[in-house]
Amino acid sequence: MSFATFNEMYAADGGVRSHYREYESWLLRQSDDLMRLKRAEADLVFRRVGITFAVYGESAGTERLIPFDVIPRIIPAVEWRRLEAGLRQRVKALNLFLHDIYHEAEIVKAGRIPAEPVFGNAQYRPQMKGIDVPGGIYAHVAGIDIVRADGGEFYVLEDNLRVPSGVSYMLENRRMMMRLFPDLFTSNPVAPVEHYPDLLLEDLRSVAPVGVEDPTVVLLTPGMYNSAYFEHAFLAQQMGIELVEGQDLFVHDAGVYMRTTRGPKRVDVIYRRIDDDFLDPTLFRKDSTLGVPGLLDVYRAGRVTLANAIGTGVADDKSIYPFVPDMIDFYLGEKPVLANVPTYKCRNRDELQYALDHLPQLVVKEVHNAGGYGMLIGPCSTGEELDEFRRRLRAHPENYIAQPTLALSTCPTYAESGVAPRHVDLRPFVLSGQQTAMVPGGLTRVALREGSLVVNSSQGGGTKDTWVLGR
Amino acid sequence: MLSRTADHLFWMARYIERAENTARMLDVNVTTSLLPMTREAAERGWRAMLSISELQPAFDARYPTLTPHDVLDFMVRDPDNRSSITCCLQAARENARAVRGTMTTEVWETHNDTWLQLPQQLKGGLLQGDPHEFFEWVKFRSHLSRGVTIGTMLKDEAFYFIRLGTFLERADNTARILDIKFHGTGPSNGTWPAPAEAAEEPYLDFYYWAAVLRSVSAFEIYRKVYRDVITPARVAELLMLRGDMPRSLLASLNEVCTNLEQLRNDQSAETRSDAGLLRAELQYGRIDDILDTSLHVFLTSFLKRVNDLGQRISHDFLVPLMTR
Numbered sequence: 001m002s003f004a005t006f007n008e009m010y011a012a013d014g015g016v017r018s019h020y021r022e023y024e025s026w027l028l029r030q031s032d033d034l035m036r037l038k039r040a041e042a043d044l045v046f047r048r049v050g051i052t053f054a055v056y057g058e059s060a061g062t063e064r065l066i067p068f069d070v071i072p073r074i075i076p077a078v079e080w081r082r083l084e085a086g087l088r089q090r091v092k093a094l095n096l097f098l099h100d101i102y103h104e105a106e107i108v109k110a111g112r113i114p115a116e117p118v119f120g121n122a123q124y125r126p127q128m129k130g131i132d133v134p135g136g137i138y139a140h141v142a143g144i145d146i147v148r149a150d151g152g153e154f155y156v157l158e159d160n161l162r163v164p165s166g167v168s169y170m171l172e173n174r175r176m177m178m179r180l181f182p183d184l185f186t187s188n189p190v191a192p193v194e195h196y197p198d199l200l201l202e203d204l205r206s207v208a209p210v211g212v213e214d215p216t217v218v219l220l221t222p223g224m225y226n227s228a229y230f231e232h233a234f235l236a237q238q239m240g241i242e243l244v245e246g247q248d249l250f251v252h253d254a255g256v257y258m259r260t261t262r263g264p265k266r267v268d269v270i271y272r273r274i275d276d277d278f279l280d281p282t283l284f285r286k287d288s289t290l291g292v293p294g295l296l297d298v299y300r301a302g303r304v305t306l307a308n309a310i311g312t313g314v315a316d317d318k319s320i321y322p323f324v325p326d327m328i329d330f331y332l333g334e335k336p337v338l339a340n341v342p343t344y345k346c347r348n349r350d351e352l353q354y355a356l357d358h359l360p361q362l363v364v365k366e367v368h369n370a371g372g373y374g375m376l377i378g379p380c381s382t383g384e385e386l387d388e389f390r391r392r393l394r395a396h397p398e399n400y401i402a403q404p405t406l407a408l409s410t411c412p413t414y415a416e417s418g419v420a421p422r423h424v425d426l427r428p429f430v431l432s433g434q435q436t437a438m439v440p441g442g443l444t445r446v447a448l449r450e451g452s453l454v455v456n457s458s459q460g461g462g463t464k465d466t467w468v469l470g471r
Numbered sequence: 472m473l474s475r476t477a478d479h480l481f482w483m484a485r486y487i488e489r490a491e492n493t494a495r496m497l498d499v500n501v502t503t504s505l506l507p508m509t510r511e512a513a514e515r516g517w518r519a520m521l522s523i524s525e526l527q528p529a530f531d532a533r534y535p536t537l538t539p540h541d542v543l544d545f546m547v548r549d550p551d552n553r554s555s556i557t558c559c560l561q562a563a564r565e566n567a568r569a570v571r572g573t574m575t576t577e578v579w580e581t582h583n584d585t586w587l588q589l590p591q592q593l594k595g596g597l598l599q600g601d602p603h604e605f606f607e608w609v610k611f612r613s614h615l616s617r618g619v620t621i622g623t624m625l626k627d628e629a630f631y632f633i634r635l636g637t638f639l640e641r642a643d644n645t646a647r648i649l650d651i652k653f654h655g656t657g658p659s660n661g662t663w664p665a666p667a668e669a670a671e672e673p674y675l676d677f678y679y680w681a682a683v684l685r686s687v688s689a690f691e692i693y694r695k696v697y698r699d700v701i702t703p704a705r706v707a708e709l710l711m712l713r714g715d716m717p718r719s720l721l722a723s724l725n726e727v728c729t730n731l732e733q734l735r736n737d738q739s740a741e742t743r744s745d746a747g748l749l750r751a752e753l754q755y756g757r758i759d760d761i762l763d764t765s766l767h768v769f770l771t772s773f774l775k776r777v778n779d780l781g782q783r784i785s786h787d788f789l790v791p792l793m794t795r
Contacts, residue, residue, distance in 0.1 A: 049576070050568065050583045224569045237572030248473050259474045261628060261788045262736050 006152045006409040007421055008073060019076040019469050022188055027071070032418075035070065038180045039414060042068050045179070051172055053227045053457065067462035068173060069413045070180065073424055073444040077191070077470040080440055083146065083154060083428065086337030087438065089328060091142045091430040094159060094315050096331040098138035102128045102311065112330050113323045116398075117347075121320075122368055123313030125276065127283065131300050133309050134207040137432050140307035141200070141271075143167075146338070146426040146442075148409035155341045155406065157425065159324070161308060161316040163273045166443040166463075167429050168231035171196060171238075173443075173465040191440035191468040196429070197238035199437045200271075204239075206433035207305050208268045215268035218242045218258065220249070222274050222290045232273050246274075251294035256304045269305045276310050318401050319345075319367035342404060346397040355402035356393060359386050362402045364393070377453060379405050408453055411464065413446055423447045425455050426466065440468035472628045476570045478789040480629055483566035483582065484620075484636030490559035491613035492644035494606040496520060496651070497546055499686040501602050504539060506678050517542045523647045524554055543602060548593055556609055557593075560586055563616075574633075575623040578616065585612040628734060635730040635784065642723035643777045648686060649710055650770040652679070680706045687718040707766055708758040720773065724750040727780070734788065742783040749776055 009020045016024045043065065046052070052063035075083070100107050101118050108115050118124060143164030145157040174193055178185055201217065208215035221232035223245050236243035248258050249267065257264035272279065278288040280296040298304050314320060322343040325336045344351040344362075355362060359378050366374035376389045393400055410421035428442030444464040445455035455461040500520050504513045514537055521527045521542065529552060534541045549555045553562075564586040571579040592598075598605050617637065624630045680701050684690040689709060696713070697705050711720045728746050735743060761769045 047587060048580055048584050050571065050579065224565075233570075233572040242473055242476070243570070243572050244473060245475065248475050261472050261474055261477045261632075261734070 005407045005421070005423075006148055006150055008148075008409055008411040008424070010412075019074050023072065023074065023184070026184060026187070027419075035414070039070055042070060042176055042180060045176065046172075049172075051169075051230055053230065066169060066457045067448060068176060069422075069446055069448075069462050069464045070177070071412050071414065071419070072177065072465040072467045073411050073426070073446075074467045074469050075426075075441070077440075077468055079154075080191075080468045082337060084438055084440070086154075086156075087144055087428055087430050088436050089332065089334060089337055090144065090156065090159070090324060091139060091432055092436065093324065093327040093331050094142070094161060095136065095138050095432055097327045098161075098309070098312060098315050099133075099136045100331075101314065102131065107327065107330050110330065112326045113320070117317070117319040117367075118314060121314045121317055123276075123311065123317055125311030125314075127296060127300070128309070128311040132302070134209065134302075134305055135434055137207055138309040138312050139315070140203060140207060140309075140432055142430045142432070143427045143442075144430065146428065147341075147406055148426075150407040152409070154338055156324070156338050157341060157406075158318075159316040159321065160427075161312040162275060163228075163308065164427070164429070165228040165231055165273075166427055166445075167196060168234040169463050170429075170441065170443040170466065171234075173463055177465040188467065189470055193439040193441050196439045197235060199431055199439065200235065201239040201241070203431040203433035203435075203437060204269050204271055204305075204307055206435070207307060209302055209305055212268045216266060217269040217271060218244045218249075218267050220244055220246070220270050220272040220274055222246075222278070226273075228273065235271075241271075246278075246288075246290045246292050249292045249295070251292060251298055254298060254301060254303055256292065256295060256298050267304060269307065271307050276313065279306075279310065317367055318365050319347075319398075322401065341406060344402040346393055346400040346402060351402075352393065352397045355400075356390060359390060359402075361405060363405050364389055364400055364402045367399055367401060377405065380453075405453075408447075411444070411446065413448070413462075413464070415448070415450065420450070422450070423453050423455065424464065441466040472573070472632075474789055476573050477628065477632045478785075479566040479570040480573065480632040481636040481784070481789060483563050483570075484633040485640040486559045486563035486566065487582070487585075487613050487616050488637050488640040489554070489644065490556045490563065491610050492641070492648070493524070493546060493554065493556050493559065494609035495686040496523070496644075496648055497543065498603060498606045499648070499651070499682045501539075501543075501606075502682045502685065503679055506675065508675060512675075513539070519651050520546075523651045526552065526554060540599060543599065547598055547605070557589065560589055560609075560612075573629045575619075577619045577623045581612070581616045581619050585616070588612075631730045631733045632788075634726060635734065638723045638726035638730070639777065639781055639784070641718060642720055642727065643774060645687060645710060645718050645720055645723065646770050646773050646777070648683060649707060650767060650774075651683075676703075677701055684709075689716060689718065692716060704758055704762055707762065711761070712753055712756055712758060714754070721750065721753040724753055731784075736787065739787040742780065742787050745776070745783065746780055749773075749780070 009017060009024065011017055046065050046068060052065055097107065107113050108118060139161040141164060143160040143166060145160065147155050147157045149155060170193060204217045205215050218241055219232055219236040221229060221243055223229065226232070233243055242258065244258055250257055250259065252264065256267045256270070258267055274290050277285045278290040280291050280293060281288045282293045283296045299306055299310070322340065322345055325340055328334055328336045344355050346352040346355055355364065362378045364376040364378070376385060378386070408423040408425060411424045412419050413422040415422065424444050424446045426442050426444050428438060431437045444466040445457070446462045446464055447453055447455045447460070448462045449460055452460065497520065500516050503516055517537055517539060518527065521530050530542070530545055533545065545552055546555055548557045550557060552558060564582045567574065567579055567582040592605055592608055620630070620633055680703055681690060684693050684701070684706060687710060693701065693706065693709055696709060709716055709719065713719050714721045714725055716722055724746065728750050731739065731743050731746055
């Protein structure tokens, strides 16, 4: 099956897109040897700096680099403005949705979203019902995955509202590009992203419990063997806040404290990078040693803020995703700026039938799942795999959604054989607090294997620097 | 600062310092073993080395006989010997990684880079072919980590905990290097070379003390300070009681006290006074009195008190404090 993929650098007629013109002419002037040298240098620096991630299933302490590609992904400012407007709109609606479903659930009452995928969702946390969080903000940090299809139009592929990661790579990739190719930044007006940690800190401080003048903010990590540990340490350092583990915190007298060399210190805002399930062993997973016993009580009493809030997972579940355009309409009375990928909800009989009939052309995703493990990519699957998914679809249709296989856009990338097009996506980050803030750009992930559409770092994906260019 | 963070910084510093001093101790032995002496005498030297590090049983459990080759391997690269240089460098790096955000990028990268370079340093027969070169590398990396700490870090709690770890470990290690001579021959008459041998080959004693001095970078300093022949009493004085000798016991205790003072909290008063007392004994002690009683006895007691200090520090700062 062949796609008329959208190439980020070259138009269909082979001409260079205007925002890539400066870069392409520069690239053509560089020798292969120099570029090879620069790529080796990047690897060396990443390793020395320790920008590595742990791989699940490999022995503890195994660290790998996420491959970095030196060819940037460029987005013209005019396109970015539209993306930004769409992302702000979407995250605003998602936050309103979360507040709604933990309060009056108007959107369900109005019949715009069925009750079952909301209240029957494992990610729905009844403990949050009726709880008011500061500013009504649930998803303080949202990472929205954006793809670009054959006509060049953007689609939202997925919302990440629990503990989205990757922003440190966005920042380190920029630092690396500036180090390797400083001259590029004098000839290309690249919008800066380095102030992200400042925005994040401001965001976190803005949602402190009521009455706290000078809030103490900490970042809660599962520890150094977590795959995103580098990012946790990096962000804590950049923000100048303590990086804590569950064992460093304790609950006392209706407050959360950290154990310091000078005795207990009160904590007001916890930027937690631990899943809901592990946060409080007295309420969620009893076997969790990562969390803080009693944390939820303090949280529910409004004496500490968790970012993101507990129970955001319901809003980024694949079973809810098809309804986000409805949320935008319902809460904001607006038309979505960014489109969803057309999605067949297999829970509906006719949509299931369509999915079964067109399986070889579709991507099937399991709801309540993340990381690209429980999915079928029709065009790349064998007859047996298709049959297996047909069985699963018939047995539990409510567990699946189906989408057309998008011809993800490609971007020239260094491959074994030289520069070749590889599929990319984009994860911009939206910060919500008293204000909404974004830096221009995001993390571009690239599927390094030829033809592959899977950009996850756990499955052979790499990253690129992302430039928003011009005014 | 988080107690856990302080603990990681403290141990990061201790482990890199320990790696350095292990390299120094091994270097003494490699150097002295080049002297003409009987195989037994040489073996006693290596045993002393293991004994002073309290590793003799672990070594004997692994190797049926003792060869310099095996001791080097055991002390340098054995992943199962937690005191080996490899394990120390790894532990330093893992501790650093756990709290990398609390130190400057340069400090973290130095520890990480040391760990990343280690396999290259141990490749093939490099270690056995030229152990001295390897020890120099270990020392250099330790110097670098100390220098980059002083040169880049804010003088705050993190810095003081690192310094505290460095000097507590150094006090311990220098005492052990000095005490080496009393190990390896047996509990009763511990000297090496054994008196009989020393009588036959008096130069051995000179070379031994010269090697001890070199191991703590003090050979030239000795000449400069005393302008006289090398005697055990003066070596002991230099390495114990001189505050201007950077690796001496007194210099280490001075730093321990200074950093403890900076870090003091509600419950550390007794620890500070213990450290101050130990320092005073070194500051006002006389080498003749110490030798009259026995250097070994003094050093054994010193090691115990340094160990107690470590425990107290752990209790006062590093073990997570509960609400009080």
